[in-house]
Amino acid sequence: MFPTSTQKTEWTFDNTDALTAKRNEASENYKNVYREVINPGEDERFLSPQDESTMRAIVQEAALKFGDDFQPHLFPSVRYTAFCYFKRFFLKHTVMEYSPKMVMMACYYLATKIDEFYVPIHEFVANLKSGNTETNTSHILKLEPEILKVMDYSLIVYTPYRTIEGIFVEMKQRMALLNFDIESLRPTLIEFITKSLLSDVMLIFSPNYIALAALKYGLDAQDRAVELVNEFLRRMLGVDESQMSEKDNTLVKNIDAQLDQIIAMVEESARPVDADMRKSCMERCTNVSILLSVLEERRRLLPSNKNGANKFDSDED
Structure with missing residues (x-):
């Protein structure tokens, strides 16, 4: 089954270089959205590929613990599926565009349904230790169709x-x-x-x-x-x-x-993210969030302004 699956044909790559190229492309595409309103030097304030990698690693570390602590106890395959969705999503999008923390939670929620471990949304968000129930529910439900679209509705994951x-x-x-x-x-x-x-x-x-x-x-x-x-x-x-x-x-x-x-x-x-690297990355994320708000305002004032592209949320703890 796996050799003919979309997991193999669409989401299995030759090497890490191919993954790096996909992630860099997603990042550049997002930066280009703001290209006409960026002042000289401001592009250097965007997250670097290493920053983005560190941010994903921080979220993934927390997501492992979330899976361990989740009630009712999750099937191992649910967590595997959730991580697979998360990694796929950030091959086409950047952590500057979407909050990786909320994307991961939405991936978990989607995985519970796909892996026949369905948990009602109110029970699911009760497992979250930050944010409030209404906001978390709203973020997860809004992200779910975005994740489905990225994966072209190919949801079966072989573990x-x-x-x-x-x-x-x-x-x-x-x-x-x-x-x-x-x-x-x-x-x-x-x-x-x-x-x-x-x-x-x-x-x-x-x-x-x-x-x-x-x-x-x-x-x-x-x-x-x-x-x-x-x-x-x-x-x-x-x-x-x-x-x-x-x-x-x-x-x-x-x-x-x-x-x-x-x-x-x-x-x-599997090596934990270094504490200093974690702190530096979080500071960079906060600065990027501020920069994106400024750039969004500039884009809004353009005669040909489009819908806002900034879905970044710097609160990843």
């Missing part, structure tokens, strides 16, 4: 959780001589996938690869032989190690290299 179940079943059947209880790996695998939400791996790799990377990570965390992953792949190919062709060997090595890449990306992104 690694089902793949993990399949891996466990296959390993128990095909690798009967394992000298440990493979179920003992489950908490570490789930932890890895949770940490992966802070990275961009879901926009580059398939759920199957992310699940296999979680397996390799879990084996390493328990000081188990990570070569078991390669053995599992060989068994899935249906060949004995001594009978593998050069093509089979190359395939296994390539998969293993990609698993290492996923693990490295997840571990890098």
Whole structure:
């Protein structure tokens, strides 16, 4: 199903460079809205790509805790789906245009419905610890159609959780001589996938690869032989190690290299945002909000003024 899904054809990219290009394009498109009213030097006050990345990271860190604390307890797939929507949204828009905090909350709310964990809006906003019920409800409901439009209504998200179940079943059947209880790996695998939400791996790799990377990570965390992953792949190919062709060997090595890449990306992104960087970014966001208000007023006074483009909300705590 995944290879023919819109998740694969429309929302899976070759590498991080492709994602960076998409985000930079979205940022430049937004800045161009104000190009005719920007005074010399003011464009330097917009958020830099690093600022935007830091802002998204801050919101994603908070969103993990929101998912942990949410009542009733969420399916893991709901959170995965919400993060997927969030990352997709900010490939086409910038955090200067929309409040990333409110976008994330709207993504969560939409994900509860799509993943058949529907929670009435009043119960959903009761889980928010900032803002008031009426304002939060209004922001979320207004953002929902914007998110749907960005994703062209392609809402099904394939997650690694089902793949993990399949891996466990296959390993128990095909690798009967394992000298440990493979179920003992489950908490570490789930932890890895949770940490992966802070990275961009879901926009580059398939759920199957992310699940296999979680397996390799879990084996390493328990000081188990990570070569078991390669053995599992060989068994899935249906060949004995001594009978593998050069093509089979190359395939296994390539998969293993990609698993290492996923693990490295997840571990890098899982590092908490530095306190000083967080403070600096929040100050920059506040300044941008002020600048955008000024630019909006200038645009309003133009003879050919259009609808306001500033949907930025600097209160991200």
